[in-house]
Amino acid sequence: xxxxxxxxxxxxxxxxxxxxxxxxxxxxxxxxxxxxxxxxxxxxxxxxxxxxxxxxxxxxxxxxxxxxxxxxxxxxxxxxxxxxxxxxxxxxxxxxxxxxxxxxxxxxxxxxxxxxxxxxxxxxxxxxxxxxxxxxxxxxxxxxxxxxxxxxxxxxxxxxxxxxxxxxxxxxxxxxxxxxxxxxxxxxxxxxxxxxxxxxxxxxxxxxxxxxxxxxxxxxxxxxxxxxxxxxxxxxxxxxxxxxxxxxxxxxxxxxxxxxxxxxxxxxxxxxxxxxxxxxxxxxxxxxxxxxxxxxxxxxxxxxxxxxxxxxxxxxxxxxxxxxxxxxxxxxxx
Amino acid sequence: xxxxxxxxxxxxxxxxxxxxxxxxxxxxxxxxxxxxxxxxxxxxxxxxxxxxxxxxxxxxxxxxxxxxxxxxxxxxxxx
Amino acid sequence: xxxxxxxxxxxxxxxxxxxxxxxxxxxxxxxxxxxxxxxxxxxxxxxxxxxxxxxxxxxxxxxxxxxxxxxxxxxxxxxxxxxxxxxxxxxxxxxxxxxxxxxxxxxxxxxxxxxxxxxxxxxxxxxxxxxxxxxxxxxxxxxxxxxxxxxxxxxxxxxxxxxxxxxxxxxxxxxxxxxxxxxxxxxxxxxxxxxxxxxxxxxxxxxxxxxxxxxxxxxxxxxxxxxxxxxxxxxxxxxxxxxxxxxxxxxxxxxxxxxxxxxxxxxxxxxxxxxxxxxxxxxxxxxxxxxxxxxxxxxxxxxxxxxxxxxxxxxxxxxxxxxxxxxxxxxxxxxxxxxxxxxxxxxxxxxxxxxxxxxxxxxxxxxxxxxxxxxxxxxxxxxxxxxxxxxxxxxxxxxxxxxxxxxxxxxxxxxxxxxxxxxxxxxxxxxxxxxxxxxxxxxxxxxxxxxxxxxxxxxxxxxxxxxxxxxxxxxxxxxxxxxxxxxxxxxxxxxxxxxxxxxxxxx
Numbered sequence: 001x002x003x004x005x006x007x008x009x010x011x012x013x014x015x016x017x018x019x020x021x022x023x024x025x026x027x028x029x030x031x032x033x034x035x036x037x038x039x040x041x042x043x044x045x046x047x048x049x050x051x052x053x054x055x056x057x058x059x060x061x062x063x064x065x066x067x068x069x070x071x072x073x074x075x076x077x078x079x080x081x082x083x084x085x086x087x088x089x090x091x092x093x094x095x096x097x098x099x100x101x102x103x104x105x106x107x108x109x110x111x112x113x114x115x116x117x118x119x120x121x122x123x124x125x126x127x128x129x130x131x132x133x134x135x136x137x138x139x140x141x142x143x144x145x146x147x148x149x150x151x152x153x154x155x156x157x158x159x160x161x162x163x164x165x166x167x168x169x170x171x172x173x174x175x176x177x178x179x180x181x182x183x184x185x186x187x188x189x190x191x192x193x194x195x196x197x198x199x200x201x202x203x204x205x206x207x208x209x210x211x212x213x214x215x216x217x218x219x220x221x222x223x224x225x226x227x228x229x230x231x232x233x234x235x236x237x238x239x240x241x242x243x244x245x246x247x248x249x250x251x252x253x254x255x256x257x258x259x260x261x262x263x264x265x266x267x268x269x270x271x272x273x274x275x276x277x278x279x280x281x282x283x284x285x286x287x288x289x290x291x292x293x294x295x296x297x298x299x300x301x302x303x304x305x306x307x308x309x310x311x312x313x314x315x316x317x318x319x320x321x322x323x324x325x326x327x328x329x330x331x332x333x334x
Numbered sequence: 335x336x337x338x339x340x341x342x343x344x345x346x347x348x349x350x351x352x353x354x355x356x357x358x359x360x361x362x363x364x365x366x367x368x369x370x371x372x373x374x375x376x377x378x379x380x381x382x383x384x385x386x387x388x389x390x391x392x393x394x395x396x397x398x399x400x401x402x403x404x405x406x407x408x409x410x411x412x413x
Numbered sequence: 414x415x416x417x418x419x420x421x422x423x424x425x426x427x428x429x430x431x432x433x434x435x436x437x438x439x440x441x442x443x444x445x446x447x448x449x450x451x452x453x454x455x456x457x458x459x460x461x462x463x464x465x466x467x468x469x470x471x472x473x474x475x476x477x478x479x480x481x482x483x484x485x486x487x488x489x490x491x492x493x494x495x496x497x498x499x500x501x502x503x504x505x506x507x508x509x510x511x512x513x514x515x516x517x518x519x520x521x522x523x524x525x526x527x528x529x530x531x532x533x534x535x536x537x538x539x540x541x542x543x544x545x546x547x548x549x550x551x552x553x554x555x556x557x558x559x560x561x562x563x564x565x566x567x568x569x570x571x572x573x574x575x576x577x578x579x580x581x582x583x584x585x586x587x588x589x590x591x592x593x594x595x596x597x598x599x600x601x602x603x604x605x606x607x608x609x610x611x612x613x614x615x616x617x618x619x620x621x622x623x624x625x626x627x628x629x630x631x632x633x634x635x636x637x638x639x640x641x642x643x644x645x646x647x648x649x650x651x652x653x654x655x656x657x658x659x660x661x662x663x664x665x666x667x668x669x670x671x672x673x674x675x676x677x678x679x680x681x682x683x684x685x686x687x688x689x690x691x692x693x694x695x696x697x698x699x700x701x702x703x704x705x706x707x708x709x710x711x712x713x714x715x716x717x718x719x720x721x722x723x724x725x726x727x728x729x730x731x732x733x734x735x736x737x738x739x740x741x742x743x744x745x746x747x748x749x750x751x752x753x754x755x756x757x758x759x760x761x762x763x764x765x766x767x768x769x770x771x772x773x774x775x776x777x778x779x780x781x782x783x784x785x786x787x788x789x790x791x792x793x794x795x796x797x798x799x800x801x802x803x804x805x806x807x808x809x810x811x812x813x814x815x816x817x818x819x820x821x822x823x824x825x826x827x828x829x830x831x832x833x834x835x836x837x838x839x840x841x842x843x844x845x846x847x848x849x850x851x852x853x854x855x856x857x858x859x860x861x862x863x864x865x866x867x868x869x870x871x872x873x874x875x876x877x878x879x880x881x882x883x884x885x886x887x888x889x890x891x892x893x894x895x896x897x898x899x900x901x902x903x904x905x906x907x908x909x910x911x912x913x914x915x916x917x918x919x920x
Contacts, residue, residue, distance in 0.1 A: 042457050042819060043457045043458055043460065043461055044456065044457040044459075044743055044747070046746075048746070049460075049746060052461055074404075075820070076405070076819075076820060077820055078819045078820075079610065079612065079613060079819050079823075080609045080610075080612035080613060081612065081613070114602070160870075161871055161873075162871070189871040191864055191867060191868060192598060193864075194597065194860070195742070197679075197734060197735050197742065197745075198735065200733075200734060201679050201733070201735040202554070202555070204551055204733060204735075207554045207555060208868070220733075220734040220754060220755070221734075223757055295751070295752035296749055297749055297754055332599055332600050338635045338636070338637070339635070342634050342836070345631060345634045346631070346829070346832075349627070349808065349829050349832075352812065353826060353829065356812075357822060365812070368805070368808070369805050369809055372804070372805040372808065373801055373805045376639040376804065376805070380640075383802050387802060387806040391806055395813055398440075402462065403458050403459065404461065405458060407817070
């Protein structure tokens, strides 16, 4: 990789004098030769694909910044709803040789139901950055209701009479259902399925009237969807025709969706953290990477680096905290 | 307790030792050691029989997991 | 349509693609034959390898691995009495009996021909009837699926060995183990004793490795003459001959249909299909007394069913985005990395990728069969190696399988624990297959029943009222209860008449 690196450096130096300065700036940073990237889910899954797509770009950005050869290796550590992988990340040596992807809000929900070793996660993990957020989308089919508003009114008038299917329990979708309940005063019957696909099956077969999922779930069930709304402040480019929840119902409900961000164990050297953050920013803004990621249906957002991702982490924790009582009432925290 | 029962218990013991040692020594070294010692214990003496599972089995596992799939098995002190 | 198929055939059967299918099928067979490396794990491990390939190449490669892995499980079942995959547990009972009689080749040949035939039938259904079948699959909701699980449970009588009581006790142990882990409805933990490896339930794969492989290792160590081969005279010819095949042609066809149907059902996979396939073969058999003593028909009954699942499971996965089983769920990763979202529009928008992929499955089935006929002549000789070598090697293969499942050291301990349990149970005459059936079916029954109860409650109905509100549910309910009663009555009658259907292993 040395030659390619040299060529890039030269090219960068000619094109923009600033770029060369980066290499200067991080030249003295001690970089581990091998960086393990912990994925708390199995190979071939959504998070794994995200990591493996980004890795070559991330790797070469770090090499470009520091002028050193590194080797990034994916370590799949599935188990216990992500707890196994995140625990390993929190326990990793503080020399920067291990980074990982944390999945929000799963990491916070696991912490809410049991005492994982990584608690409190917002302190155990230091954010690198995030560029993939899959917003929550709520849908209804034609089993009982004509509009989403109608379904919510029905769930208000007669609590628990409307069924909502979703991946769960204790998933981002589950949290999003409670966000609607909290804001509207409706009370649904939550029906958990072991993953997004089985939940879509239930939605298509009208076993449930409503379903909570993410962007790809909507794309897969569009034919059976009568009305859908995205639980965020603005529309999303992959599904431009889907209104926000507020546009559709007038009620302001947002949810964090499924957020997959890069982080390290807290306490790694500051200069190395700066390298990771800057390299991540360079990688996620690389048009070639973006094209590849979009082709793989990764739900890209404008990269949020460092403290910006830290803010998302804090927001996620406070939204979990504020909705915790619904999990308690539902009998999920025992 | 018959000799056969002892063999079963010793095998269980060796597997427990395997589980304790593997995280430090790594998959390949521990497996090679286990294969060799266990076969010797069971009375296998032919050098071809002793060597072939170590070479064929671990060699294939190495080629497929480490090289082809890129999912490293746990490495330890030796490899 | 014809035009699409012709164009697709060019892509599917061009040399590079065929080579990839071949490599995939052979590797899949090897992984499948390794205890603990199931078809699901095989696909999950191989998805990242296809990153750099074109979509058609990558999917064809994965398709080959899928077909090969499901078939490969039978090899170790037959040769060393250790199931390579959950789908091969049902094959083991008769396959290994044949091996002990010096007819390993015959059993292997039965598994190859049955897997080949079942695989092709499943693929044909996928090719010509996918949208139709998928629409029908949507009628199977939680209530219907619950009764199908009950139906699958009725096979316990036929795999329970000679004693109904012991079979039921084994199944009960399995059901208990199945309750371990995160409660599917409330997310609370049950019986995990702080072991993280148990949070997501008893890992079926690790359970199988422990119960069957490790107990087999201990069993081998208990034998005499470690430096000698097990008392198996020969391997015999691999080709069963047309006469034998035609004798049980009904079983080939019946099991292929069963497998395809079970594959289409969301949530039911090759493991359940092989149990049902074998059980129905038994029910219709002219020689039911041979079952458990080395029946060729029984091997065909389970093997044709589990490979037919491949095509069946891809029907709802490709057309609806709903995987028919865990393997096709892992395969979705292989679609996603090429930007393909499984769902209704896949067949129109991505026809130039999907049809070559489906056509390549025909080649995959052919390739694993050819490779097996060619390679097993040599591989089958493993039954002739010294017991001590076999015991050590199987122990390490088991560790590899159990560990690579999710890189957790906990799994080694779970495996060893169950290995000891399995060994004790075998020595005391308890059958092991019903335990696996219990671990697989228990959680499915519980989750679906609980879901149905919650939905019924939300609609202000009683559970029975909800079941009775749908004709299909009623039909399945009646069928399942009848099958359950039938299997119990049959076993009791055989016990009374003094000839057990399935004699216990007496060694």
